[in-house]
Amino acid sequence: MSTDRLDAQMAFLIEAGRLSAVTRATKTSDGARFENSAEHSWHLALFALVLGEHAPEGVTIERVIKMLLLHDLVEIDAGDNPFFGEVDEAAKEAEESAAADRLFGLLPADQGAALRALWDEFEANETPDARFAKSVDRFQPPNMNLVTQGGSWVDYKVTWPVFERKMAPKIKSGAPKLWDWLAPKVEAFLARLSH
């Protein structure tokens, strides 16, 4: 019984390891190469652990960490979509939902349903936990760009007005204190970047 469950859980965990092969548009801290989604997921979980005290009231950091550990798994099938790139949202959602069916479907049914529910909650972005998790996911890349000569902002020719319009609502909604800290830094940095 326990062996059957372990067989299924290990199949899931080995398959999950393929997240290391998904490359993102953001660079690693040292600027040496592009981040992959596995190390990005670790970094985000650490962000949540360390920055939890700045979360709005009612956020349970342990649930946020679990969401962030799981949040990018669907990219194993669906790939990563850079935030400032062009994307067909409906097609992307369908692809990610199919990926979630396949991946969480590798687990024992009860556990697959529970972890899928956590991912669905993250995607829906409605509960305080999901909103903080999503905001942390949006907060990390600009911080990496700030320490890597602009990183993906250079590639996508991002200006402050574009950044503010697209990013402010996403970070503010779940983590207003993090936005207040970040905004002046990004504004000053992008003013110096001439595209």
Next chain:
Amino acid sequence: MSTDRLDAQMAFLIEAGRLSAVTRATKTSDGARFENSAEHSWHLALFALVLGEHAPEGVTIERVIKMLLLHDLVEIDAGDNPFFGEVDEAAKEAEESAAADRLFGLLPADQGAALRALWDEFEANETPDARFAKSVDRFQPPNMNLVTQGGSWVDYKVTWPVFERKMAPKIKSGAPKLWDWLAPKVEAFLARLSH
């Protein structure tokens, strides 16, 4: 006030990102390259999340996950030591302790002390949480080796008697059910590997 704390926390988080540059002896799930310690830390946290039901009674998975997110940070300064390699234990401990002083020292003092205490608990390997975390850290690499043609076992010419002697106590002590599941698989695999 909050800004000072955030400045310190972000300095820590950016520095922590350098864990992506530390290479391990274990390969990624697809066998394409060696794992780095950041993606390894993510994978372990996911192992703990998924395999928590097999932990001995009294283990709090949320604390285990936090330990695993932090457990390899010291490698930023001290590097990774492959399990089957030769190492001067006393020198390694001193290096890792100095690394912990420097890294956790980047955080606000109260938070740095709390996270350092969690890392010290992991290293001491005495509480049920730490023992389960350590066992998961020892359980993941053999599973990666099983799906990557033997991985680091080939490089270090590991045989079943050596594996059993060195690894059984480490995995059994914190996660006996995981050892019982793994042992026959590794024994059969290593019997087929001719060094």
